[in-house]
Amino acid sequence: MATPAELRLEGLQVGRLEPVDLRLGPGITTLHGPSGSGKTLFLRALADLEPHAGRAWLDGREQAALPAHLWRRRVMLVPAEAHWWGERVGDHFARRDDRLLEALGLPVAAWGWSPARLSSGERQRLALARALVLEPRALLLDEPTANLDAHSRERLEDLVQDYRTARNAIVLWVSHDPEQRARLGGTQLALRPSGQGFALHVEAA
Amino acid sequence: MDLIHLGPLDLGLAAALVLMLAALSLYLGLGVERRLLLAALRSLIQLGLLGLVLKTLFAQTHPLPIFALTGVMLAVAAWEVRARQRHRFRGPWGIGIGALSMFVSSFSVTLLALVVVIRPTPWYAPQYLIPFLGMLLGNTMSGIAIGLESLTRQACDLRPVLEDRLALGHPWQQVIAPLRREAMRAGLIPIINAMSVAGVVSLPGMMTGQILAGSPPMEAAKYQLLILFLIAAGTGFGAAAALWVASRRLFDGRERLRLDRLDGV
Structure with a gap:
């Protein structure tokens, strides 16, 4: 079993968000807050996709000390809406894992599908899958079940739970749904108005 | 004559x-x-x-006014490259990328042609230097302008895809490579077309001029070939240099896509 992942932030500051000091351990942490509070920006800063102040460490290695693309391989953002560049779905995967597709309720034939013909729900599940095959240590999910029906949502939640347990990985999950947050368990983080901007609060453990 | x-x-x-x-x-x-x-x-x-x-x-043959004129030509060409862009790089890069790449390609190819091939005395004799440089600058200018425009337009259009690939941990070189290839192709197409139809469909400008001015056709053809090859090399190397610097400039040290470095985004 992999060693427990640890993501540590010191004075991380982006957009209108006040500096964040935080330590995330293995397991699921959820994040919510009003729209425009900077949830996506915060995730992008964690993945170093957005210029930001402050420092971050993953498993004791500092963000600035790793080439950015290697950091993103370990701290991986799955955007709310994924985009596709290849002709076939399979072109976007470092490794074709048939069991992963099945776990998401998709047929193996999906490797050969054209991305242009995917439904929004299929796109969302495949976006998670193409990140999971890269086995990141920290998974940043931006409303990953927004376009899914109850059944697909449950499957995706189970899959992420299995992944974080098996890999001892960190999952930071943006969710608007209080029931989902309770179901996922773990620490709940919230962005709340503070002065001119927003501040990160720990709501429940 | x-x-x-x-x-x-x-x-x-x-x-x-x-x-x-x-x-x-x-x-x-x-x-x-x-x-x-x-x-x-x-x-x-x-x-x-x-x-x-x-x-x-x-x-006269004093080098100073001759080099001053080449400097003016380069500056105007660089300005023209910038003027043809919809999404210009902000700050000195807007003019610097074109100026640098045209300087590297046009000037070095002209120098090569004069010192090694034509060998006038002195090598900077303006009767040769100015027309050569003019033809090269004019053509590399178009190639570089088309190439840069293609690169920045694609980067703006494909921003979500580029961001997704970066998020998946792809290095910036890998992410920009297909765009740079397409931009390079776009920049080189005019000169490739010109070479393909030279003498069959079109009689290139320089050869026409020489024949009209009374040169023997075979001599005019040889000069035209020299010019075409030099233009192809100058345009290709110039566009490659410009696209390399420009694509590097589209990303920062942390491999983030920085379209905020472009105007009009």
């Missing part, structure tokens, strides 16, 4: 054709008459001035 001199009436006839075209554009509402006349006026003034400047320049 017989040189048939052009009189004011001959030029006036050609100019009248351009005026007629402008009138047609006005009549049909094509909306290009202003730009057409302005460009024609610009060429009239610029070529007239160049004729005067070259006349003075050819009469």
Whole structure:
């Protein structure tokens, strides 16, 4: 079993968000807050996709000390809406894992599908899958079940739970749904108005 | 060699054709008459001035005014590259990328042609240096302008895809490579087309000029070939240099896509 992942932030500051000091351990942490509070920006800063102040460490290695693309391989953002560049779905995967597709309720034939013909729900599940095959240590999910029906949502939640347990990985999950947050368990983080901007609060453990 | 001199009436006839075209554009509402006349006026003034400047320049061999003119040509070409971009790089990069890549390609290829191939004395003799550099700058300018425009337009259009690939941990070089290939292709197509049809469909400008001025056709053909090859090399290396610097500039040290470094995004 992999060693427990640890993501540590010191004075991380982006957009209108006040500096964040935080330590995330293995397991699921959820994040919510009003729209425009900077949830996506915060995730992008964690993945170093957005210029930001402050420092971050993953498993004791500092963000600035790793080439950015290697950091993103370990701290991986799955955007709310994924985009596709290849002709076939399979072109976007470092490794074709048939069991992963099945776990998401998709047929193996999906490797050969054209991305242009995917439904929004299929796109969302495949976006998670193409990140999971890269086995990141920290998974940043931006409303990953927004376009899914109850059944697909449950499957995706189970899959992420299995992944974080098996890999001892960190999952930071943006969710608007209080029931989902309770179901996922773990620490709940919230962005709340503070002065001119927003501040990160720990709501429940 | 017989040189048939052009009189004011001959030029006036050609100019009248351009005026007629402008009138047609006005009549049909094509909306290009202003730009057409302005460009024609610009060429009239610029070529007239160049004729005067070259006349003075050819009469002496002091290098300083010659190099000063090449500097002016480069600056104007760099400005023109910048003017043709919809999404310009902010700050000095906007003009710097074009100037640097044209300097590297046009100047070095001209230098090579003069010092190794033509070998005039002195090597900077303006009768050779200025026309060579002019042809090279004019063509590399187009190639670089088209290439840069293609790169920045694609980067803006494909931003979500580029961001997703970065998020998946792809290095920036890998993410920009397909865009750079396409931009390179776009920049090189004009000169590739020109070489493909040279002598069959089109009689290139320089050869036409030489033949009209009384040179033997075979000599004119050899010069034209030299020019075509030099232009192809200059355009290719110039576009490659410009696209390399520009694509590097689209990302920062942390491999983030920085479209905020472009105007009009």
